[in-house]
Amino acid sequence: MLSYRHGFHAGSHADVLKHAVCAFVARYLQQKDAPILFLDTHAGPGLYDLGSPEAEKTGEYREGIGRLMPHAADAPALLSDYLEMVRSLNGDGGLHTYPGSPWLIMALMREQDRAVFHELHPTDEASLSALARRRHRVHVDKSDGLRGLIAHMPPPERRALCLIDPSYEIKTDYALVAAAVARAWKKFPGGTYIWWYPVIDRARVRAMEVAMRAAGIRKTYRVELCMSPDTPERGMTGSGLFVLNPPFTFPDAATAALPWLADKLGAAGPLTAGWLLPE
Numbered sequence: 455m456l457s458y459r460h461g462f463h464a465g466s467h468a469d470v471l472k473h474a475v476c477a478f479v480a481r482y483l484q485q486k487d488a489p490i491l492f493l494d495t496h497a498g499p500g501l502y503d504l505g506s507p508e509a510e511k512t513g514e515y516r517e518g519i520g521r522l523m524p525h526a527a528d529a530p531a532l533l534s535d536y537l538e539m540v541r542s543l544n545g546d547g548g549l550h551t552y553p554g555s556p557w558l559i560m561a562l563m564r565e566q567d568r569a570v571f572h573e574l575h576p577t578d579e580a581s582l583s584a585l586a587r588r589r590h591r592v593h594v595d596k597s598d599g600l601r602g603l604i605a606h607m608p609p610p611e612r613r614a615l616c617l618i619d620p621s622y623e624i625k626t627d628y629a630l631v632a633a634a635v636a637r638a639w640k641k642f643p644g645g646t647y648i649w650w651y652p653v654i655d656r657a658r659v660r661a662m663e664v665a666m667r668a669a670g671i672r673k674t675y676r677v678e679l680c681m682s683p684d685t686p687e688r689g690m691t692g693s694g695l696f697v698l699n700p701p702f703t704f705p706d707a708a709t710a711a712l713p714w715l716a717d718k719l720g721a722a723g724p725l726t727a728g729w730l731l732p733e
């Protein structure tokens with residue numbers, strides 16, 4: 455159906471959490487020279503104009519990245535690389551452009567790394583292809599990202615950072631995503647997977663947790679940042695990430711960063727940082 459456009463939500467509190475974690479985990483994995491496959495299952499266009507009608511309509515970036523940039527110098531370790539990348543994209547003091555996950559990944563990649571970006575929306579795929587043109591070892595794939603996730607595991611590099619960032623447009627997406635992650639993990643249990651989810655209906659998040667347990671997935675840390683308490687009414691109150699095989703430094707970094715983030719973003723909902731599934 456593809457009615458979702460991320461341009462309305464770029465730079466929101468959910469993006470901030472997701473992108474900071476991606477950058478932190480990538481930098482950790484890059485401490486070893488061995489090459490990494492970056493796989494982005496739902497990549498979007500890669501770069502967002504914060505002056506666009508979409509961004510202006512919701513103003514979500516003002517409540518997200520807009521609130522953090524003035525405090526970037528004091529940011530905890532989880533956020534420092536990410537905020538520095540946003541600053542470098544905008545120049546000192548400004549905030550007119552926001553990096554999507556593919557832009558961040560391309561900025562993080564080393565000579566030996568490789569990236570595969572899946573994006574189905576024709577307009578976003580065209581924007582992303584233009585952004586990635588002339589980039590070495592970057593492939594934009596206009597096909598389903600969940601199939602791509604399964605197909606690419608295990609990668610020849612034997613090291614992978616996979617971002618799973620669907621828009622969950624229909625209720626059945628939750629089960630489909632959980633099944634795809636489980637299949638990918640079974641094919642490559644040593645990979646690092648960052649799996650984003652919205653908190654709209656807590657029962658759907660719980661169902662994904664049940665699916666992970668049933669699949670035998672281990673070593674999963676969860677970080678969740680909610681702007682307001684769970685509610686039976688419609689609307690997203692927060693978001694979270696399941697991080698499968700996180701760096702050993704991640705729990706401490708996430709625990710330290712969440713209160714800082716909540717304070718700067720004015721979040722008034724639950725904050726969670728903890729192991730969901732043990733080793």
Ligand SMILES: C[S@@+](CC[C@H](N)C(=O)[O-])C[C@H]1O[C@@H](n2cnc3c(N)ncnc32)[C@H](O)[C@@H]1O
Pocket residue numbers: 456458459460494495496497498499500553554555556572573574575578597598599600619620621
């Ligand atoms: C939440 S946005 C991605 C944002 C991006 N990961 C970022 O952080 O900048 C989800 C994207 O997935 C795309 N999409 C939807 N279904 C897809 C599918 N089955 N495979 C690949 N992309 C899909 C949408 O067009 C949308 O651009």
